[in-house]
Amino acid sequence: MGAGWVAGVTRARAMASRRLGVHSAREVAAAATLGDAFEQLAATPYRRVLDAEAGLAAAQRSVAATLLWHLRVMAGWLPRQGAGAVRLLAAGFEVANVEEHLRVLSGAAPDRPGPYRLGGLATAWPRLAESRSPVELRDALAACAWGDPGGDSAAAVGIGVRISAATRTAGAVPEAVSWAAGRLALLVARELFIHGRRLTKPSGRRAARVLGPGVLRAATFADFRQQLPGTARWAMDGIDESADLWRAEAHWWTQVEKDGSALLRGSRLDTAPVIGAVAVLSTDAWRVRAALESAARGGALEAFDALG
Template sequence: MAAAATLDDALGHLAVTAYRRGLDTEAGLAAAQRSVAATLLWHLRVLAGWLPRQGAGVVRVLASGFEVANVDTHLRALSGTDADRLSPYRLGGLATAWPRLAETRSRAELRSALASCAWGDPGDDSAAAVGIGLRISAATRTAGAVPEAASWAGGRLALLVGRELFIHGRRLTEPSARRAARVLGSGALHAGAFADFRRQLPGTARWAVDGVEEPADLWRAEAHWWTRVEQDGSALLTGSRLDAAPVVGAVALLSTDAWRVRAALESAARGGGPLEAFDALV
């Protein structure tokens, strides 16, 4: 798909894969990428459905990004900035608090609902504060609830906070900073320069930004993060352990594959290109 000359060609390939569920081959890039994400969610729901309650809870935490995406869309609608509102992802049993959050009718009401559930208070009802607050909450919850994914959560949090502080130039709200500090340490949160931020990070998070000298290069670290998740996920699937490790590994590989497919579709939409360039990106 990444080498396809057009998006239509790539969608033709996609239509005969496991991602064909709900795919509209006449759709544009954004719709096709969302369809891939929706298929990933469906696979995670099926996986969770076969697991005992504790295992399903692990999948729920790891899949929390879909609820974050739903809240993002809902918040844009509440702010009147979403003229073409997307249908929310169907979370089923993987929802943390979405049914209640979906019923809110103002940004203030949404913040209050978040504060009273597992997501926690984002510290403000602005789109920026809610968006980064939810993502920080998801990462810190993962670090605490899924030991096998703690290093992924730490690395993800380093990327999120690094971008927020040193690219967007926004300070974290007090509740979000407090949550992030539990994983990254207070020294990193108070760093005045990116180099200091990176140096203050614990090893469980610093790996994600190793070799990144400037904040503008954090996008490259994103690919490095996914590579680590894929490698660790493969390792977790080996052997015959009777714990959550194989579940976490399966979620990691399913998620990584969906990310690569979405990147491949974008490559095709831009006219395709040498596979070496695609491999360097992902």
């Protein structure tokens, strides 16, 4: 095993050990005000959110930016294979940039302080950012690894890039196949049964490669669940109605953290502990964002605890 893997895995494990964790996140969630929550984060890796003038949305974005910075540092210590896996798992940041860019191109005022700084974790962002219309953005996506979303509307692009990210992860990161398949099932179910929208043909083809063609023909949510392969069906455990998909989201994160922790405990010096570190760090950031929302509501622990 090369020195790059030793250094990268060591750094990944060190980063993962500094996460806030469930207990401390719950203490943040119980804070009476957002300012009190900021004070509790002062000695943590999330101290960058400590802007007394920032509102909830800005603070949550800062938490996400902190996670992105950690993933960029981690990837910088890894050999190409490891950095590529981290790039795939961090694709949500480029998705956010693409969606924000499309809003600007469509005439909406930006509601974020500029795009996330992706550095080496970008798939094609510098080229995508050069597009000057929704049609150009779609063409740029079609010409790179993201693939054609099948339309240039916000809905087509948004679900298209998310489906692309999940399917590419399922095909290239063995340790994350079930996470990607479960995430894809949630995305497609929400699109079909919450928003009532059919997938575009390109997005449908990508989803079918992982979930099977039967899910796209399902007339009911129950039929959709039945058609899912085992790699994805776990994400719907205990979910009988599409209205309860928000609980499936929380269940998905809980399982990702559990699996990631198991990967971290192993002794391997390869992609496995790196994937585990990305999983637990990402879950931690998701939980801290939820904790800040609870604090903004005056310490609404009921909502926080419902996330599992």
